[in-house]
Amino acid sequence: MIGISPLAREFWEHGRSALCPIYDMHGHMGTFHSIYFPRAEAADMIRTMDECGVRMLVFSHHHALFAPDVGNVPAVEAVRRYPDRLRAYCALNANYPEQLEVALADFDAYADVFVGFKFLPDYHKVALTDARCRPAWEFAEARRLLVLTHTWRDSPYDGPAIVRQIAARYPNVPLLLGHSCHDDWDAAVALARDFPNIYLELTAVFDDRGPLEKFCAEVGSHCLLFGTDLPWFDPHQAIGALLSADISDEDRHNICHRNAERLLAPFLT
Numbered sequence: 449m450i451g452i453s454p455l456a457r458e459f460w461e462h463g464r465s466a467l468c469p470i471y472d473m474h475g476h477m478g479t480f481h482s483i484y485f486p487r488a489e490a491a492d493m494i495r496t497m498d499e500c501g502v503r504m505l506v507f508s509h510h511h512a513l514f515a516p517d518v519g520n521v522p523a524v525e526a527v528r529r530y531p532d533r534l535r536a537y538c539a540l541n542a543n544y545p546e547q548l549e550v551a552l553a554d555f556d557a558y559a560d561v562f563v564g565f566k567f568l569p570d571y572h573k574v575a576l577t578d579a580r581c582r583p584a585w586e587f588a589e590a591r592r593l594l595v596l597t598h599t600w601r602d603s604p605y606d607g608p609a610i611v612r613q614i615a616a617r618y619p620n621v622p623l624l625l626g627h628s629c630h631d632d633w634d635a636a637v638a639l640a641r642d643f644p645n646i647y648l649e650l651t652a653v654f655d656d657r658g659p660l661e662k663f664c665a666e667v668g669s670h671c672l673l674f675g676t677d678l679p680w681f682d683p684h685q686a687i688g689a690l691l692s693a694d695i696s697d698e699d700r701h702n703i704c705h706r707n708a709e710r711l712l713a714p715f716l717t
């Protein structure tokens with residue numbers, strides 16, 4: 449029977465666990481065209497995090513991804529307002545190479561804010577392997593920065609074949625596969641097995657019964673990361689799916705906090 453482990457019981461009874469804080473490694477922030485988010489600004493998102501037992505969110509701001517004239521400024525402001533709860537990925541859009549150059553040049557001024565970079569290749573229509581992205585990859589490789597990228601099955605921009613090239617070329621970059629190549633779960637498993645620097649991020653995995661158990665069995669939970677795309681999806685749904693999956697509490701601890709704590713440690717000193 450599922451959902452009756454000691455950790456699951458603790459969450460069902462208390463709504464959280466003191467020994468199992470949650471690090472959400474894939475979030476966003478701010479308004480977005482064509483959709484209404486009731487809680488999209490920092491203070492409201494932290495209210496959601498408090499309700500769900502989420503200790504920290506690592507995010508990229510929608511404006512940084514889709515309004516290059518605004519850029520990462522709102523993300524910087526939010527992290528500095530809530531330094532105990534937020535960190536950001538510096539969002540890069542390689543359609544604007546001159547802005548990418550500035551982001552790299554200024555990066556050290558935001559050591560208290562950024563843990564690495566975020567790419568959104570399917571939306572920006574720039575492949576991870578595109579020459580315009582190379583300065584960012586080399587920068588991340590030299591500094592061992594985290595890189596979260598959207599990944600999707602068969603995509604010419606961020607599909608498994610593209611990810612494979614990048615993971616091999618930049619072995620020092622912890623490469624977080626947002627959505628785990630949705631929904632080519634076998635490809636995600638193969639990538640995580642072949643490359644120790646690859647992590648499978650679970651946004652949009654929680655909505656499908658089976659892949660979480662498959663990932664734990666075939667790769668191991670040491671390379672899985674909790675994520676929700678907050679404010680797109682509700683952490684309660686993801687946490688419920690995690691607690692109801694047929695995996696061990698040790699797996700759940702790895703997914704919720706241990707792996708993230710290890711990855712974030714260099715950036716939280």
Ligand SMILES: [Zn+2]
Binds near residue numbers: 474475476626677
């Ligand atoms: Zn996202």
